[in-house]
Amino acid sequence: MLLKNLRPADEYDRFASQALEPWDVLFVTRIRQIARDMQPGVLVDIGTATVVVPVRLAADPVFKDWRFIGLDLDADMLEGGRPRIEALGLSDVIELKVGDALDLPFADNSLAMAVGRATLHHLPDKVKSLTEMYRVLQPGGIGLVHDMRRDVAPALLEKFTQMRAAVGYPPTHVEEKVTLEEARQLVRDAGLEHCTAVTSPGFGLGALGFEILIKKPLLA
Template sequence: MLLKNLRPADEYDRFASQALEPWDVLFVARIRQLARDMAPGALVDIGTATAVVPVRLAADPVFTDWRFVGLDLDETMLNGGRPRIAELGLESVIELKVGDAQNLPFADGSLAMAVSRATLHHLPDKLKSLTEMYRVLQPGGIGLVHDMRRDVSPALLEKFTQMRAAVGYPPTHVEEKVTLDEARALVAEAGLADCSAVTSPGIGLGALGFEILIRKPLPA
């Protein structure tokens, strides 16, 4: 079972738009970079909360003719994002769906991209979430996971704590995160080492976390 956010949707939305803004920008930019040379298809944002990421992507010209699904186990979070989607006239482009990252409600090979930010650390079965992400990707599809590292530098962690405090959020629970080496071990255990890369920037705000990039091979 995916753990639900401990704060109401409106509070989370304020937190995401203020404290998480730099990481949202990095995440969206990375998705955009990866999708630039892909044919339009379907993209799921796993653990979407109030659908901040799908809304940003849908407004980007790179994603003309793409379709988006914001997936979250917590329907109250999805309901928090629906007014924004309606206000922007994106109901035909973005679908919000209740679902579990560990048992994705999509057919095998049905999605061009599957992305997830700050969700992996919540999941009891992280390994299953990675194999599920791979399963739903079409050949040539891309999976992208960004999450926070447990082994983040103390200075960067303190900066993040201050950003959270500025919008009334308590310090993050670092102990529930995974280290960079643990992320690499998860990918290997999932049998995805040959088609994946696990990296983390050495400097900047991106160094707070790591990236798992999965590229599903095309048929031989």
């Protein structure tokens, strides 16, 4: 299952749109970079909460003719994002769906992209979440996970703590995150090392976390 956020949707939305802004930009920029070389298709944002990421993507000209699904276990979170979708006239291209990251409600080989930001650390079976992501990708599809490292540099962790405090959020629970090497082990345990890269920037705000990039083979 995907664990529900402990904060109400309106509080989380304020946190996501303010404190997480720099990481959202990094995440969306990375998705945009990847999508430039792809044919339009369906992209699901797993653990989307108040749908900040799909809205950013759907409003970008690069994603003309793409369709988006915001998936979350918490229906209240999804409803918290609906006014943003409607205000921007994106209801025809963004679908909201209640669903579980460990049992994705999509057919095998059906999605062009599956992405998740700051979702992996919430999941009780992280290996299953990766195999599920791989399952639903069409051949040639891309899975992208960004999450925070437990072994983050102390100075960056302090900066993140200050950003959370500025919008009334408590410090993050670093103990629930995974290290860079543990992320690589998750990929090995999922049997995806043949098509997956796990990386982390050496500097900048991106060094707060890591990236798991899955490229499903064309002949999968």
